[in-house]
Amino acid sequence: xxxxxxxxxxxxxxxxxxxxxxxxxxxxxxxxxRVFAQAVVTVWAVITFTFFLIRLMPGNPVDVYIDFLMxxxxxxxxxxxxxxxxxxKFDPDxxxxxxxxxxxxxxxxxxxxxxxxxxxxxxxxxxxxxxPWTVFSVGLGLFISFILGxxxxxxxxxxxxxxxxxxxxxxxxxxxxxxNYIWGLLILIVFGVQLQWFQVGALRGTYNSSLTPxxxxxxxxxxxxxxxxxxxVYVLGSIxxxxxxxxxxxxxxxxxxxxxxxxxxxxxxxxxxxxxxxRNAALPMFTLLxxxxxxxxxxxxxxxxxxxxxxxxxxxxxxxxxxxxxxxxGVFLVITISVVFSNVLADLLYSQLDPRVRVxxxxx
Numbered sequence: 001x002x003x004x005x006x007x008x009x010x011x012x013x014x015x016x017x018x019x020x021x022x023x024x025x026x027x028x029x030x031x032x033x034r035v036f037a038q039a040v041v042t043v044w045a046v047i048t049f050t051f052f053l054i055r056l057m058p059g060n061p062v063d064v065y066i067d068f069l070m071x072x073x074x075x076x077x078x079x080x081x082x083x084x085x086x087x088x089k090f091d092p093d094x095x096x097x098x099x100x101x102x103x104x105x106x107x108x109x110x111x112x113x114x115x116x117x118x119x120x121x122x123x124x125x126x127x128x129x130x131x132p133w134t135v136f137s138v139g140l141g142l143f144i145s146f147i148l149g150x151x152x153x154x155x156x157x158x159x160x161x162x163x164x165x166x167x168x169x170x171x172x173x174x175x176x177x178x179x180n181y182i183w184g185l186l187i188l189i190v191f192g193v194q195l196q197w198f199q200v201g202a203l204r205g206t207y208n209s210s211l212t213p214x215x216x217x218x219x220x221x222x223x224x225x226x227x228x229x230x231x232x233v234y235v236l237g238s239i240x241x242x243x244x245x246x247x248x249x250x251x252x253x254x255x256x257x258x259x260x261x262x263x264x265x266x267x268x269x270x271x272x273x274x275x276x277x278x279r280n281a282a283l284p285m286f287t288l289l290x291x292x293x294x295x296x297x298x299x300x301x302x303x304x305x306x307x308x309x310x311x312x313x314x315x316x317x318x319x320x321x322x323x324x325x326x327x328x329x330g331v332f333l334v335i336t337i338s339v340v341f342s343n344v345l346a347d348l349l350y351s352q353l354d355p356r357v358r359v360x361x362x363x364x
Contacts, residue, residue, distance in 0.1 A: 035348060036344065042336075043336055060325075061325065134313055142238065149240075172239070205309070230307050238292075246282070249284050254277060290346035315331065
C-alpha cells in the first residue's frame with residue numbers, strides 16, 4: 001500500500017520571520033507587558049517618595065533614643081548622646097542622596113538592611129515574623145465577609161423592595177459607614193469593659209505565650225481565640241459593602257435578556273440562580289476582591305494596636321514611633337508591592353472578562 005508523503009513547502013511559501021523591530025513593536029503592544037511595566041514604575045516611584053518622606057518626619061532614631069534615655073534614666077544630654085552614638089550605626093547627618101543610593105543598591109540585591117533600633121536584626125526577618133499573623137487575621141476576615149456579603153446580597157436582590165431587603169440595606173449602610181476602628185472601640189468598651197463578656201488582657205498577642213507553637217489543637221484554638229476580635233472587626237467593617245455591591249450586580253443581571261429566555265424555557269429557578277445569575281453577577285465581585293487582597297497588609301495598623309495583636313501593622317506602628325527608617329521602608333515596600341500587584345491582578349482579570357479594556361486593541 002502506497003504511503004502519502006506530506007507536501008514539501010518551498011522556501012517562498014513559508015511565512016516570513018519577524019524582524020527585530022517588528023518583534024519589539026509587537027511586544028510593546030502587549031497589554032500584559034504594559035500593565036506590569038506601569039506596576040514596576042509605580043513601585044519605584046512610591047519607594048522613592050516614602051524614602052524621602054519618612055526622613056522629613058520630626059526627629060530621627062538617635063533623637064528619639066536620646067529623649068528616652070534622658071526621661072527614663074535622668075541623665076544629661078551629653079551622656080545620652082554618647083550612649084546613642086555607641087548604640088546605633090545610623091548617622092543622622094549623612095547626605096540623604098547618598099543614603100538613597102545605598103538603599104537602592106541594597107534593594108536591587110533584595111536586601112532590606114538591618115533595623116536601626118534593633119542592632120543586628122535584619123528587617124526581612126522581622127517582616128517574616130509579623131506578616132503571617134496579619135495575613136491570617138485580615139485574610140480570614142476578608143474571606144468571611146466576602147462569602148456572607150455575596151450570599152446575603154443575592155438574597156436581597158431576589159427579595160428586592162421587601163421588608164427583609166430594606167432591613168438588610170439599612171444594616172449594610174450602617175456597617176459600611178462606620179470605620180472598623182470604631183467597631184473595635186465599641187467591642188472593647190461595651191462588651192469587654194462594661195459587660196465583661198471577655199477578658200481584654202487575656203486576648204492580647206497572637207496566641208497564649210505559655211504555649212509552644214505547633215500544629216496541635218490547643219495551639220490552633222489559642223490562635224483562633226486571639227484573632228477572633230480582630231477578625232470580627234474586619235468582617236463588620238467590610239461586609240456591608242459586599243452586600244450592597246452584590247445586590248446591585250444581581251439586580252442588573254436579573255434584567256438581562258438571557259435570564260428572561262432561561263425563565264421562558266422553563267428552567268428550574270435553582271439552575272437559573274447558579275448558572276445564569278449568580279455566576280455573572282459575582283464576576284465584578286471577584287475583581288473587587290482581587291483589589292482588596294492588596295490592602296490586607298496596610299489596613300491593620302489601628303486594629304492591631306487596639307487589640308495588641310502582634311502583626312505587621314503593630315510592627316509598623318512601633319517602627320514609626322521609634323523612627324526606625326529601615327523597618328518602616330521595609331514594611332512600606334511590602335505594602336506597596338501588595339497593593340500595586342493586586343491592582344495588576346484585578347486589571348488582568350477584568351481584561352479577560354471584558355477584552356474591551358485593552359486600550360488601542362493591544363495584544364494580551
